[in-house]
Amino acid sequence: MPALLLLLLLVFTAANVSASTGESPIKNVVILALENRSFDHMLGWMRRLLGLPIDGLTGAECNVDPTNSSLPPVCVSADAPLVVPDDPGHSFEDVLDQVFGSRPNGTADLPNMSGFVRSALSVNTLLSSDVMRGFTPSLLPAFSALAADFAVFDRWFSSLPGPTQPNRLFLYSATSHGAIAHDKLRLLAGYPQRTIFDSLAADGLPFAVYFKTIPTVLFYRRLRTVRNVATSLHLYDPTFRSHARRGVLPPLSVIEPRYFDLTGTPADDDHPAHDVANGQRLVKDVYETLRASPQWNTTLLLVTYDEHGGFYDHVATPVAGVPSPDGLRGPVPFFFKFDRLGVRVPTLMISPWIKKGTVVGRPPNGPTPTSEYEHSSIPATIKKIFNLKSGFLTKRDEWAGTFEHIFTQLDEPRTDCPETLPEVPFVRTRPAKEHGLLSDFQRELVELASFLNGDYMLTSFAQETQKKMTVKQADAYPVEPEVTLRRKEGEHLPGSQVLGVEDHAVPALPDDPKSQQHQGVAHRWDEAMESSGERRATLSQVGRRGGSMRPKAGKPGPQPRTPEEEMQQVLLAVAERAAGSRQDPMPMKHGAVGEVFFV
Ligand SMILES: *[C@@H]1O[C@H](CO)[C@@H](O)[C@H](O)[C@H]1NC(C)=O
Ligand SMILES: *[C@@H]1O[C@H](CO)[C@@H](O)[C@H](O)[C@H]1NC(C)=O
Ligand SMILES: *[C@@H]1O[C@H](CO)[C@@H](O)[C@H](O)[C@H]1NC(C)=O
Ligand SMILES: *[C@@H]1O[C@H](CO)[C@@H](O)[C@H](O)[C@H]1NC(C)=O
Ligand SMILES: *[C@@H]1O[C@H](CO)[C@@H](O)[C@H](O)[C@H]1NC(C)=O
Numbered sequence: 001m002p003a004l005l006l007l008l009l010l011v012f013t014a015a016n017v018s019a020s021t022g023e024s025p026i027k028n029v030v031i032l033a034l035e036n037r038s039f040d041h042m043l044g045w046m047r048r049l050l051g052l053p054i055d056g057l058t059g060a061e062c063n064v065d066p067t068n069s070s071l072p073p074v075c076v077s078a079d080a081p082l083v084v085p086d087d088p089g090h091s092f093e094d095v096l097d098q099v100f101g102s103r104p105n106g107t108a109d110l111p112n113m114s115g116f117v118r119s120a121l122s123v124n125t126l127l128s129s130d131v132m133r134g135f136t137p138s139l140l141p142a143f144s145a146l147a148a149d150f151a152v153f154d155r156w157f158s159s160l161p162g163p164t165q166p167n168r169l170f171l172y173s174a175t176s177h178g179a180i181a182h183d184k185l186r187l188l189a190g191y192p193q194r195t196i197f198d199s200l201a202a203d204g205l206p207f208a209v210y211f212k213t214i215p216t217v218l219f220y221r222r223l224r225t226v227r228n229v230a231t232s233l234h235l236y237d238p239t240f241r242s243h244a245r246r247g248v249l250p251p252l253s254v255i256e257p258r259y260f261d262l263t264g265t266p267a268d269d270d271h272p273a274h275d276v277a278n279g280q281r282l283v284k285d286v287y288e289t290l291r292a293s294p295q296w297n298t299t300l301l302l303v304t305y306d307e308h309g310g311f312y313d314h315v316a317t318p319v320a321g322v323p324s325p326d327g328l329r330g331p332v333p334f335f336f337k338f339d340r341l342g343v344r345v346p347t348l349m350i351s352p353w354i355k356k357g358t359v360v361g362r363p364p365n366g367p368t369p370t371s372e373y374e375h376s377s378i379p380a381t382i383k384k385i386f387n388l389k390s391g392f393l394t395k396r397d398e399w400a401g402t403f404e405h406i407f408t409q410l411d412e413p414r415t416d417c418p419e420t421l422p423e424v425p426f427v428r429t430r431p432a433k434e435h436g437l438l439s440d441f442q443r444e445l446v447e448l449a450s451f452l453n454g455d456y457m458l459t460s461f462a463q464e465t466q467k468k469m470t471v472k473q474a475d476a477y478p479v480e481p482e483v484t485l486r487r488k489e490g491e492h493l494p495g496s497q498v499l500g501v502e503d504h505a506v507p508a509l510p511d512d513p514k515s516q517q518h519q520g521v522a523h524r525w526d527e528a529m530e531s532s533g534e535r536r537a538t539l540s541q542v543g544r545r546g547g548s549m550r551p552k553a554g555k556p557g558p559q560p561r562t563p564e565e566e567m568q569q570v571l572l573a574v575a576e577r578a579a580g581s582r583q584d585p586m587p588m589k590h591g592a593v594g595e596v597f598f599v
Helices: 002-021 039-044 046-050 092-100 116-121 141-149 164-173 184-189 196-202 226-232 236-246 276-291 377-385 395-399 440-453 459-467 471-476 516-531 539-546 563-580 590-596
Strands: 028-034 151-153 207-211 233-235 252-256 299-305 347-350 358-360
Touching (some): 039 046, 046 141, 141 276, 141 347, 164 196, 164 377, 196 207, 196 252, 196 377, 207 236, 233 236, 276 299
Parallel strands (some): 028 252, 151 358, 207 252
Antiparallel strands (some): 151 347, 299 347
């Protein structure tokens, strides 16, 4: 007993010392957010089958089939396939159905998680059992190994009961700025809120985004600056590995998976119907890259999911004390007050500073009695780790639980962390549907690319992506937009605006953001962009930096225009689209759109 006390005292003192000196053992944080899977679906069975002490499944969790009361209820099972054919619903309305079992009437009650089957039936009868199935741990070798060796959060929720984009916005800004759905116009114009990237920059700390196709962080308007694009956006292959190998990963790295599924380069974002084995391979690659880095001893990797994707989870979504981030309300008919969280998602945390087999439940240190872990915990903890001077981003990250206590319990980094994770067997159960049409999310990405690329921003392009563009073309778009769109010489689709700058005006950047040469070139880049009257970063420039995307063919646009003229056209076009979308209860301020380009 005295020995235990002493130990406790020592641990307590050590934690206090590091807290009082404000020195975190973590110097570089790496975030990977995958797509659309719930906690129970991915990790729930690890309780029974791996013996992890997590709040997972017992096997007795069921939802009734509302179509026929004499049918037995549909219960959870440990036989999820790597590929499910359909995408369960996960819009704001779908999630309300799923957690309450019926469409609630503005209720603030704790839901009973009884409507997943009912909601899935509305998409497809087969899907109703798919949403109740969870993975047997052996099918997720990377997660099984990491969960046993590092930390699992078993109470981490998505930030709102809604789809991908609003939840992704919360990851780095602790708000979706009032969005509960995918609002194309606002996504294209970019969301204006301050982000954790801004807070880091205010203290002179750099960040990097390693992306595979199109980085979704560009939905934040404030990231669309030439400086950010020149210094912070990199293609995952090969730059992530080379930065890690050379020990130059910045304080914050964000990894964006591949969202397009092609035969040679499969999607690895885990979104249905994409093969989850590819997500496991990405996680393995990221882990092994970091493990081999000279920075490993100061690294923290967090893997999470934007939202639950319509899959069952048994933990009631929290409602108590959840603060609205910024007072903004959602649109009609719900006028959502951002006063409840979304469904629980899998979250794993990896670092040599974490004790083997850690399970993290509720945040132990508040900051309030109702605080929970949710996506806003990421900016909240980053602020603590780096002792950032900027205030909280919103009321939500101020409320969210932080997790720095988990890596201040050891006196030195562990030396027994595995160097490699188990192999992920390759079983492609279905060929990639690369000639299929795009999902909403994929369309938003390629439209973002086109917008930033200066090709299109009018409805004609949206129609183009919806009716004609295939997954394969969309994937190729950022590389060679003019081929993808099959434009003939001098031909432009109706309403198109060619706004791109001349690529030759922009010098290429060397890889290492710390090198003198890099900084010199980044500076000249800014100058080149400014002197060409154009401060906008285009995606072909982003790509060229990474080295594998080709610049646009050197053909000039139809007419040289002044920046003022160009801006006027852009504003007009956005205003036109804004006028066309009357259902938006908070119309965009047209004047503000200028910030997209002149930040
Ligand atoms: C309901 O399920 C029972 C048992 O499987 C079956 O006999 C019956 O035909 C079903 N009724 C309907 C309306 O589908
Ligand atoms: C929903 O709320 C409205 C207004 O409070 C009320 O008039 C209506 O009866 C409610 N409907 C149900 C089904 O409870
Ligand atoms: C869950 O809650 C809904 C709405 O409050 C209710 O209609 C339903 O009967 C409940 N289901 C279960 C299984 O408790
Ligand atoms: C995840 O769900 C959203 C809807 O919430 C959907 O539009 C999107 O396609 C999904 N993600 C991906 C990567 O497809
Ligand atoms: C990490 O720290 C451990 C324990 O102090 C040490 O043995 C190891 O060499 C360090 N690794 C690196 C890459 O610095």
